[in-house]
Amino acid sequence: MKAINVGLCGVGTVGGGTATVLKRNGEEIARRAGRPIVVTMAANRDLDRARELVGEGVALTDNAMDVVNNPDIDIVVELIGGTTIAKDLVLAAIENGKHVVTANKKLIAEYGNEIFAKAQEKGVIVAFEAAVAGGIPVIKALREGLTANKIEWVAGIINGTSNFILTEMRDKGSAFADVLAEAQHLGYAEADPTFDIEGHDAAHKLTIMSAIAFGIPVQFDKAYLEGISKLEAADIKYAAELGYRIKLLGMTRRRPNGIELRVSPTLIPASRLIANVDGVMNSVLVKGDAVGATMYYGPGAGAEPTASSVIADLVDITRLHTADPEHRVPHLAFQPTAMANLPILPITEVETCYYLRLTVKDLPGVLADVTTILAEGQISVDAMLQKPAGDSAEIVIVTHTAVEKNVNAAIAKIELLQSTIGKVVKLRLEHLNG
Amino acid sequence: MKAINVGLCGVGTVGGGTATVLKRNGEEIARRAGRPIVVTMAANRDLDRARELVGEGVALTDNAMDVVNNPDIDIVVELIGGTTIAKDLVLAAIENGKHVVTANKKLIAEYGNEIFAKAQEKGVIVAFEAAVAGGIPVIKALREGLTANKIEWVAGIINGTSNFILTEMRDKGSAFADVLAEAQHLGYAEADPTFDIEGHDAAHKLTIMSAIAFGIPVQFDKAYLEGISKLEAADIKYAAELGYRIKLLGMTRRRPNGIELRVSPTLIPASRLIANVDGVMNSVLVKGDAVGATMYYGPGAGAEPTASSVIADLVDITRLHTADPEHRVPHLAFQPTAMANLPILPITEVETCYYLRLTVKDLPGVLADVTTILAEGQISVDAMLQKPAGDSAEIVIVTHTAVEKNVNAAIAKIELLQSTIGKVVKLRLEHLNG
Numbered sequence: 001m002k003a004i005n006v007g008l009c010g011v012g013t014v015g016g017g018t019a020t021v022l023k024r025n026g027e028e029i030a031r032r033a034g035r036p037i038v039v040t041m042a043a044n045r046d047l048d049r050a051r052e053l054v055g056e057g058v059a060l061t062d063n064a065m066d067v068v069n070n071p072d073i074d075i076v077v078e079l080i081g082g083t084t085i086a087k088d089l090v091l092a093a094i095e096n097g098k099h100v101v102t103a104n105k106k107l108i109a110e111y112g113n114e115i116f117a118k119a120q121e122k123g124v125i126v127a128f129e130a131a132v133a134g135g136i137p138v139i140k141a142l143r144e145g146l147t148a149n150k151i152e153w154v155a156g157i158i159n160g161t162s163n164f165i166l167t168e169m170r171d172k173g174s175a176f177a178d179v180l181a182e183a184q185h186l187g188y189a190e191a192d193p194t195f196d197i198e199g200h201d202a203a204h205k206l207t208i209m210s211a212i213a214f215g216i217p218v219q220f221d222k223a224y225l226e227g228i229s230k231l232e233a234a235d236i237k238y239a240a241e242l243g244y245r246i247k248l249l250g251m252t253r254r255r256p257n258g259i260e261l262r263v264s265p266t267l268i269p270a271s272r273l274i275a276n277v278d279g280v281m282n283s284v285l286v287k288g289d290a291v292g293a294t295m296y297y298g299p300g301a302g303a304e305p306t307a308s309s310v311i312a313d314l315v316d317i318t319r320l321h322t323a324d325p326e327h328r329v330p331h332l333a334f335q336p337t338a339m340a341n342l343p344i345l346p347i348t349e350v351e352t353c354y355y356l357r358l359t360v361k362d363l364p365g366v367l368a369d370v371t372t373i374l375a376e377g378q379i380s381v382d383a384m385l386q387k388p389a390g391d392s393a394e395i396v397i398v399t400h401t402a403v404e405k406n407v408n409a410a411i412a413k414i415e416l417l418q419s420t421i422g423k424v425v426k427l428r429l430e431h432l433n434g
Numbered sequence: 435m436k437a438i439n440v441g442l443c444g445v446g447t448v449g450g451g452t453a454t455v456l457k458r459n460g461e462e463i464a465r466r467a468g469r470p471i472v473v474t475m476a477a478n479r480d481l482d483r484a485r486e487l488v489g490e491g492v493a494l495t496d497n498a499m500d501v502v503n504n505p506d507i508d509i510v511v512e513l514i515g516g517t518t519i520a521k522d523l524v525l526a527a528i529e530n531g532k533h534v535v536t537a538n539k540k541l542i543a544e545y546g547n548e549i550f551a552k553a554q555e556k557g558v559i560v561a562f563e564a565a566v567a568g569g570i571p572v573i574k575a576l577r578e579g580l581t582a583n584k585i586e587w588v589a590g591i592i593n594g595t596s597n598f599i600l601t602e603m604r605d606k607g608s609a610f611a612d613v614l615a616e617a618q619h620l621g622y623a624e625a626d627p628t629f630d631i632e633g634h635d636a637a638h639k640l641t642i643m644s645a646i647a648f649g650i651p652v653q654f655d656k657a658y659l660e661g662i663s664k665l666e667a668a669d670i671k672y673a674a675e676l677g678y679r680i681k682l683l684g685m686t687r688r689r690p691n692g693i694e695l696r697v698s699p700t701l702i703p704a705s706r707l708i709a710n711v712d713g714v715m716n717s718v719l720v721k722g723d724a725v726g727a728t729m730y731y732g733p734g735a736g737a738e739p740t741a742s743s744v745i746a747d748l749v750d751i752t753r754l755h756t757a758d759p760e761h762r763v764p765h766l767a768f769q770p771t772a773m774a775n776l777p778i779l780p781i782t783e784v785e786t787c788y789y790l791r792l793t794v795k796d797l798p799g800v801l802a803d804v805t806t807i808l809a810e811g812q813i814s815v816d817a818m819l820q821k822p823a824g825d826s827a828e829i830v831i832v833t834h835t836a837v838e839k840n841v842n843a844a845i846a847k848i849e850l851l852q853s854t855i856g857k858v859v860k861l862r863l864e865h866l867n868g
Contacts, residue, residue, distance in 0.1 A: 017724075021582050021724045022582075024723075025582060025583065025584055025723070025724070028581075028584060028649075029581065029582060031649075032577075032581045033581075129579075134725075135724070135725035135726065135728060136579075136725075136728055137574075137575050137578070137579025137580065137728075140571075140574065140575075140578060140579050141571050141574075141575070141579075143466075144571070144574060144746060144749070144750065145563075145571025145574045145575075145743075145746055146571065146742065146746070147462075147463065147466045147467075147745065147746050147749045148455050148456075148459060148463060148741065148742040148743075148744075148745035148746055148749070149455075149459065149742060150458075150459055150462060215462075215465075273707060273710060273711070273731060276707060276710065277707065288742065289458075289459070289738075290451075290455045290459070290569070290738040290739065290741060290742040290745075291569035291570075291732060291733065291738065291739045291742035291743075292569065292732065292733050292736075292738075292739060293732060293733075294569060294570055294571075294730070294731065294732030294733075295729075295730070295731040295732065296728070296729075296730060296731075297707060297728065297729040297730075297731070298725060298726065298727060298728030298729065299725065299726050299727075299728075302726075304723075304724040304725065304726075305724065305725045305726060307582065307724060308580065308582040308583060308722065308724040308725035309579075309582075309725075310582075311581065311582035311724075312578060312579055312580070312581050312582055315578070315581045315582070316578065319754075320753075320754075
């Protein structure tokens with residue numbers, strides 16, 4: 001049977017991994033796909049590097065548009081990253097009637113609506129398993145495995161750099177800056193780590209999962225981001241004392257009036273399986289109305305893990321693309337639902353539980369003042385610790401479900417109290433049990 | 435667009451769940467599948483019960499063959515269970531050119547080869563996501579999400595009843611018999627619990643996963659089964675002391691000379707995420723050569739969780755079945771590989787780590803005798819505990835990787851020592867890290 005011809009745009013870590021695995025496991029993959037899948041062309045700025053990684057028998061070019069315009073190429077794999085060249089070549093590939101596989105979370109999160117609309121119009125498939133949670137087939141789970149469900153929420157630990165840092169901070173009691181330096185030294189964090197530690201990368205992936213789970217347009221610009229760079233070792237310690245782990249959690253939840261879409265350091269009960277996902281591993285927990293909670297765990301990055309997802313998409317497209325064009329729905333494309341009009345809620349409208357830490361002068365009536373302010377804001381207390389700290393005291397409060405704007409208002413009042421020293425630390429808390 | 439007509443055979447817990455979810459989430463499901471999926475006919479011995487569960491608008495019959503022979507039915511859902519009527523109706527459905535969705539692990543594990551061969555011949559799809567790990571889309575992960583990989587092993591906690599019992603034994607330090615009674619009282623165990631606690635159910639599911647993972651025929655008759663009914667509270671306690679949890683683990687592993695296929699109570703390091711899967715939840719951990727380890731977790735049973743998987747299959751078939759028959763590979767059918775000739779290894783050829791517990795008279799030289807026997811059997815010791823027990827002593831040994839037949843031979847020699855009292859307890863141990 002005629003092979004499917006694949007063109008790689010960008011031959012770096014993932015491109016090299018893809019070429020390697022396609023060759024090593026070629027026989028298995030061909031049988032599962034029903035026909036061989038071969039890389040026949042690759043584009044990279046450094047042609048020598050490309051040749052090293054893809055081996056012989058592959059036409060090389062330093063111009064990605066050569067791949068996109070080559071009539072013999074069936075599927076274009078975009079592994080360049082970013083939203084300039086990558087966007088142009090993806091749209092051009094679709095225009096040329098070619099299917100697209102990408103690992104580019106930024107591209108899909110920011111331009112997905114336009115890309116999917118074009119794909120739907122041209123009847124081609126755009127697949128992006130590799131863009132979210134590396135090798136874990138979570139997009140497939142959301143879009144196919146859980147297709148019987150109304151998804152209620154999706155929670156994810158989807159950035160390995162920040163998860164590694166938080167794991168080390170907890171295991172060693174170290175400060176953020178020290179662990180970041182260690183992570184950079186080990187290659188788990190970039191020289192400029194902003195994208196990972198401030199939640200951008202996680203928010204891109206969360207945005208994509210939210211669109212698939214709820215059938216809404218991708219709306220990365222509406223996502224709330226809060227990274228881990230301000231997290232103090234003291235909060236990790238108190239969280240542990242109260243029975244929680246702190247993770248950089250992406251959370252998207254369906255509410256009657258809209259969709260929550262947020263990434264922030266979040267306390268999770270230590271008894272939850274997902275709270276124990278450590279190091280550079282990723283995990284996504286999904287709540288569906290029929291199945292309940294299912295969880296997916298594995299490596300979120302790396303050459304061969306990410307290649308594993310790229311190739312899973314290549315196989316899916318190969319299987320699907322012979323479908324009769326009159327009846328085929330490009331199922332790997334975005335399918336907007338009646339929910340498409342539900343807004344992404346601003347962070348002030350989010351309802352969840354909160355962890356608060358404040359430092360107060362150790363005076364009579366302080367606790368009464370604080371708890372009165374909380375009660376006035378419809379915020380009820382789940383747990384509390386008070387510890388002496390010299391002449392002061394540290395008070396740690398875990399609340400029941402409250403609306404964020406009420407919590408913000410209460411914090412503002414607490415900070416105005418004579419007895420309060422400095423600012424109140426606020427972290428979100430998710431029980432993830434329903 | 436014309437609806438896909440589904441016929442349910444067997445309207446019990448899962449049939450009712452399937453009908454309920456198809457109705458409740460019908461709009462979402464139709465959009466994702468590209469066309470509506472409706473139950474138009476159902477067969478059940480108790481017609482009143484069936485009417486209660488499926489509601490109006492569904493033709494009822496007490497003869498499952500009516501469903502199979504109805505020319506308007508596109509997909510037959512087999513939820514009767516067992517291997518007599520169920521087998522006949524599945525084969526007849528295939529003969530009639532109908533696709534089949536089943537939750538019947540026993541049927542697929544024991545007769546899968548014949549069923550898949552027939553399906554391949556007739557060009558129809560037989561899907562069985564609901565037969566393994568309830569609502570967790572693990573068959574989809576193995577067959578599609580991980581399709582780029584050579585699978586190295588699959589380990590599963592795939593029987594909720596036994597996992598519930600083991601969790602309680604550990605949490606409460608109780609004896610097996612007491613916890614079994616409690617489980618039966620709570621409805622987690624049957625009046626005759628043999629199928630669940632002796633490993634049959636887990637072995638059925640493992641056999642199916644093994645076939646999909648390695649592309650070998652289903653060979654349930656070759657699976658090794660060892661249940662939990664002989665497990666003592668003492669072993670759970672010692673395991674915990676040494677840093678392990680005991681789970682009824684299904685393990686299938688690729689070896690150069692064959693495939694391991696076994697279910698037995700197994701020690702797993704407490705630090706592994708899968709060791710912390712408790713109660714009635716299920717989990718499957720897969721090692722692939724490209725992606726590494728990925729894990730899937732969720733409810734292994736229940737009306738709507740299982741229905742979630744049944745419906746995922748219905749949607750997949752609906753999407754796939756419009757594919758041009760000349761090119762379509764019935765991808766949900768079994769695809770034998772070149773490995774089809776690798777034998778299932780007898781348990782004596784298995785290589786893994788072991789936990790041994792023996793009671794000895796507290797005499798000089800006992801430990802030397804025991805360790806000498808182990809050394810002679812090429813069995814090296816990883817960890818050891820010795821504790822006084824009256825005039826005797828209990829010795830607990832954790833070994834490095836050893837061949838089972840050597841361990842059995844060593845145990846036989848140890849049991850012949852004058853100093854040994856009674857039998858040696860032997861449990862397998864898996865590190866699950868590569």
